[in-house]
Amino acid sequence: MYEDLKTQLENVRGCIYYGKEKKLKSELVSEIAQWNKLLKDHQCIIIRLNEYLEWWPIFFAGILNCKRLVILDKEVNPELLTKIKNETMCDFEIWYENESIQSENVESVSTKVLNLKESEIVIYTTGTTGNPKGVVISYNAFIKNQKLINEKFMIENKDVSLHVLNQSHSMGLAFAVLCFLTGGDMYTVNNSLLLYKELLRKKIDVMMLPPNMLITLFDSIDFLEIAQGMKFIATGGGYLAQKYYDLALLKKIHIINGYGMTECVSGVASGSFNETTTNSGVIPFTEIKLADNGEILIRGETVCRKYINGESICDGEGWYHTKDIGHFDNNRLYIDGRLDNVVILDSGYKVCLEDLEKRVLQIEEIKDCNVRYNNNCLNLYIVLGKKENFRIKTIEEKLYFYEHVKIIIVDEINYKKNKKKYKE
Template structure:
């Protein structure tokens, strides 16, 4: 429901200031309802990203800031269009370059655009539309405005654009219309079988303004043969300036973006830039100096888009500031992308941008979302495409592999970001390589030292390089030993940003010791102490469960944000490799020394066997830990799972927890694992998922929920025992005490133990055996101390050996 507001007062506006209500942008039905409520009251509104932005707007006095709650589903409220020539809303452009501009739109502007799309699409009250574009963008909100005006219903998907959901709802008759941008429609074109016969049930479709080839439009028409499909071209300042009825267009006109209708006019300037005039064109932009005219004296809006006209149709030729001038030949990035993409496998993600070139003015950068092996194919396709338009680019052509193509919320490629990434790569590529400890003299070289074998650039962060909990501890130790105190949330800062913090903070013997680091060290010592009989922390155990919990916490906190950003699970697979290699080496060494050869431990799956049937050493904790990471990698390889955690991380984590508990109980009902003490991944999945819940809790409400879930879990598993106490207190510390302030030497000791936890686990049984043989009896405390010391030594030795090997290979 919309937030209740005080009685309406006539909106005040002058050349210096506009009084408005701020609404935090959320892709939510509540957001749409709130916007319409403000329309009805004739109260100007401004959409903002956060309350903080609302407090710092230039040229606008905000009387209040409304944050709508999350809500998806159907929107069926009816709101007539308003034709008043009064300020309706300020919308900030989502352009690909420069600072967003505040565009002041009137009710008349909005109504004219809505009336023309209603007329072009022949919309009626029967429309039930799947709005595949966020309501926070002008295209998406425009769909709700038009549908509401004709008395139809609009559906906001809870997980964003979902082809499977679209197909299901079409087949069931729940929807008969769709709105989307070309980027999203290409997902359907890559797998048309997902829609299949259900496409015949679509009656209406609007496609937003991005470049789309005639062939792509033809295929969309075939996918939805009975739909009236309309594509529009426009800007925030001039929404829906031209229309192309794809469903009835000839092949010659399919490549265009249509023609103007109603009172809209389009023409080209002397340098082929598109100019627009009409009642839908905004009059002003707003900033700290007040209002500024967007239109010239004759009412024309001059855009930065290039185009040409043919038979009354407008053809979009890209943005003028994206145009590549390579040796005098003009290259339009959008069109070059089409040529390159046609020579590659379907679905290959590429983008073209211009970069400086000393000889030709502009060079051609082709960024490809592929690994290094795939760049050769992209280069071949790029050379052929450039040759086709008469350009032999030679050394002016650059191919860059990227994890993801940077785009705006509406799918527009951010070419300047690609150019900046390329420039950074070029400035550091000659310095890349494995760095020895003695060569570490700045933050960038420290990153390269701590992430051997990887190409590290100034813009990389700990998270983007695939850092996990063990690397987190090791890196923080190495940084603070050289450069001093780390800032908060340092794992999200680039090497360049971290360098700026060096020497800024005052020197102190005090350091922040994170609670998760303390928890890892404490419970690792508890496990070793239990095995050496130095002390029994709990007769009910529980330490192993808490370490698994910290593993889930690590994935959610350090690795999941990067997985969501890139769509790749390589960070998890990197952790699996980091853990598996030393584990296999240790198993192999022990089998050679004891002459007890078994294949299952070498494959790291012996945890599924009865431990009494095994002859040698087994590392079941490492085994199911790796298996949990692999299952997590499989889970997050699905886009809908990543989207769920991106939009609602806490709810998704709790849902995962409930799911894994149900899976464990289900499997145990027909596969009883008492024989191997339940050393299977699904049995330990609940603390792993609980760790993700703890990491997702970011305010008092969610922390309280996570704490309640933790207490309930430990009571179910252990009852009122010491194990439940230890684990519950550990959860409380992680949730409510982010870090302790301790003397620097104390942090070093605790962090060294925590960082070495894997090697302590791998080697402590061997230490126990050796001490028993040397002294003829067990010496619990000596075994405990030596086990920790040996684990720390092996951790250091392994890291040194890995770097040494990589340096020799390079």
């Protein structure tokens, strides 16, 4: 089952750069053997190392040893981390602390033996549309998705790539692994300032980043000149206005905007700069149809089958109900909105407005709140109970899309006017 992967690992080319760190890919591959010994007696491993070079040999060691790998961001809410450990039956955790790799055995609440027939990757949804859910991605589905995506990207071992999305994000994971196995040098950054500096210093061939960062870069004349020499820029997860496609067409910059979600491993459809739509072009072996109410339904070999809690992802006929609303025009897929009270921010975050209210109401000092969405901004009206103890920082800690939230403190909320109306 893993022979093709072993062959690819034997033939990797180039280096990986994480900040000031640099290492040959082949060196990282040679470290897989030592991690094999450490992981062999464990069945489920949580990895919280996505900005460190050591992530790579641990990831591939877990895959080749038929383990369940739970890929998390390096900073996870402790309460959520405990929940994840229990529901994934984790028995080993690896993370970074005090400038070194840490690891420890985890006492699982379950004595069940997984007996996996193939390795599994578990990626958690962001939780912005409700509670975070662990999506179980089988090895075969992941590799199949890799092959199908590269039919679109055609990444070669001479291509230098730049990454912003980390590996705890499904699209970031798929793109990073693809570039590791088939591309050349890789650069990883975690903020827009470092991204811009790397673009000025290095010749980049392929790049993947969220739409909001791409929009920021488009305001720079230097970037437009640099981007003209790139093979492509991949983005996805959010809206990109038509004016940016028009500018890309004028400057002959190749943008690929993808449509997908964690439940489908990564992308299921994509569009290029010379097309007049945000998303189009369904990947091979994938079907997309519209329900009577306009909901987008997806079925295919790379659509995942279950969440970690056992809940089915698809209906009885294998269709995944996305809750996104769309339409086709000249065989092109347009994303029009959502069925529920979920909004998609320019950053790509999907935010459930009802869930946002519930989170904020968990803060002791807040007596009541109401959220309204308007023009990519979340207006959060709050009524304080204990004004003397309230800190804005308390809300920041609850929300990782805080930059899009405008907090407005009021004495009371007029529910006769605002009740159940979330979008202005």
